[in-house]
Amino acid sequence: MAKTLHSRHNEIFLEKLRKLRESRGLRQADLALLIGRSQGAVSYVESGQTRLDIIGLRDWLEALDYGFMRFLKELDADLRRLDALRMRPKTGKSRKRAARTARTQLSQLLLAGPASDE
Template identity: 80%
Template sequence: MAKTLHSRHNKIFLDKLRKLRESRNLRQADLALLLGRTQSAVSHVESGQTRLDIIGLRDWLEALDYGFLRFLKELDAELRRLDALRLRPKAGKARKRASRPALSRVSLLFQAGPLTDK
């Protein structure tokens, strides 16, 4: 299983959580009060130092009055978009064609012609 703590996917997840809090005009301290946690606990989650489990995420979204399934569907759509962008070839760059395989010593000898003693 790939490490996800510092992945682009996790960055999108954390950014989405932070933007949702900010869209509610809440400071980290305000959300902390709603969650019954400290401001530093909220900061640690938003910065990726602490991970939320699924129950913690549900509580977090409930405190922000945001639908759990709605959040998951939106997050899934954003992550799929990111994956689709990564898999597409970059615009303007043609794929390199496979070059001819390197010639072996034996084939070089045959191309050079017969060996003769002088």
């Protein structure tokens, strides 16, 4: 199994966590109070220096009033889109164009942030 700490998949996961916190209008210190950890601990998780286990993720999302399963489904969909972009066959000059298009599509996906609660 490949190491995932510095993978593009992990970057997407961490970006989703950060955007979700920001969409709630919370600073790292605010979230830290809600989950009973330090601001530094939140920063370390968001920057990828510390991993968040599944129980920690559940607590994190609960503090942000966001559904655990909803987050997982959205993350899975985002990662599958990334995988689909990477799996397209590329040859010659189209390889650079395809890579540029994939980066643009991924940036747009991340800029959209988490879906709003309804």
